[in-house]
Amino acid sequence: MGLLYQDRVRRQVVAALEHGALCVCDLFAKTQGAFPQDVKQALDDLVTEGTVVLANGTATLAAPARPSACPGDPSLALRALDRVEPHPVDYDWRFSPGTIEWLATEFVSRHLSRARWACLGTPTLFVHLRALGFDAVLYERNRSIVEAIRDGRAICQDLTLPVPGRSFDAVVADPPWYADYYKIFLSRASEILVDDGFLFLAVLPRLTRPSACADRLDVQRTALALGFEICEVRPATLAYDTPAFEKRSLENAGVACKQWRRGDLFVLQRVWNEAGAPLVQPDDYGLWQEYAFGSVRVKVRRGSVKKKGALLMRLPEATLVSRRSPLRPDVDLWTSQNDAYRVGDLDLLHRVLRELQAGISPQQLVDELPTVNDDDQASLACLLLNLWNARLGGQP
Ligand SMILES: C[S@@+](CC[C@H](N)C(=O)[O-])C[C@H]1O[C@@H](n2cnc3c(N)ncnc32)[C@H](O)[C@@H]1O
Secondary structure: HHHHHHHHHHHHHHHHHOOOOEEEEHHHHHOOOOOOOHHHHHHHHHHHHHOEEEOOOEEEOOOOOOOOOOOOOOHHHHHHHOOOOOOHHOHHHOHHHHHHHHHHHHHHHHHOOEEEEEOOHHHHHHHHHHHHOOOOEEEEOOOHHHHHHHHHHHEEEOOOOOOOOOOOEEEEEOOOOOOHHHHHHHHHHHHEEEEEEEEEEEOOOOOOOOOOOHHHHHHHHHHHOEEEEEEEEEEEEEEOOOOOHHHHHHHOOOOOOOOOEEEEEEEEEOOOOOOOOOOOOOOOOOHEEEEEEEEEEEEEEEOOOOOOHHHHHHHHOOOOOOOOOOOOOHHHEEEEEOEEEEOEEEEHHHHHHHHOOOOOHHHHHHHHOOOOHHHHHHHHHHHHHHHHHHHOOOOO
């Protein structure tokens, strides 16, 4: 029996015992067809290393090991992320504190607390796991978040690009809920996982949008094609905090609700190594330049295009958050508070925001503007004043 195969049988024995103690005869029937001699060998190894306790013919998982060190207070560590307000362009829906804790407890109870973890696009969970002492690395493309975390293990990485030479026992991933993003995250997870490694994947629920059932099916097909097997589906177990931009949109639609968004947790195992096709950037993410004013983030389309019409034309925000919104291509400037504008002179806007960020006051900036009409001056002054207040610590 090859070492690798033996290791896989051991993992399966542990997985079977996660649901409770089993007499050895029953265990033989729950190990995915492995021969009883191989299961017995795996069981003996697990008993010797202290992972399983065997008494009176019944096997039980020993109390799960805690992570090796406990360097920090998780809730304190998470506060660092409050300095970076979620922005719709980043699809930044963050797990609720309860979900973060629940996931960490799940990982511990599945005997994965000493595993090598990769967190793909899950910064809040990464911060919590690190504070608990997990051996985890974060891959996340949002530079503002990575910088706020201040941990050498948080790596600013766009997952459309390969993750160089690493292998992990477990991966947790929460991609933007679109099939093209799932493809990227699943491909990377499959590349960096060891054989039989686990992937914990957040998946959009069936009624997220009209195409959600088809999108879920697509996720499953992609996963299978990349060598994953789906072991468990835990519906509606992942709760999300409602970001400021979504609160605004709900308020504008006259809907009062607090935390409402839930995701399904899929547990997958990479049982086969299947190389995926080359990956491409799914949307216009790379085309935005970001400016920060306090915790408020402003994304402006790169470039210097001039358009006919007003310098700043406010767009209705109600439906913008969805990638399906027909208005999205018109948005040139978008704040994390979900204020969105079409911009007449991008070059001018970039210059003004750079200078505002550097500390030049809105009044001075507006006074020094080249010839623009009174309406343009008034709408720019209003935007700049809001951002200036956010920079000083007040909300816009
Ligand atoms: C839906 S959010 C998940 C956040 C997670 N629920 C949490 O609480 O930490 C998606 C995350 O994936 C990141 N992301 C999106 N596309 C990415 C890519 N191509 N490479 C790396 N990260 C990406 C986003 O910046 C965002 O942080």
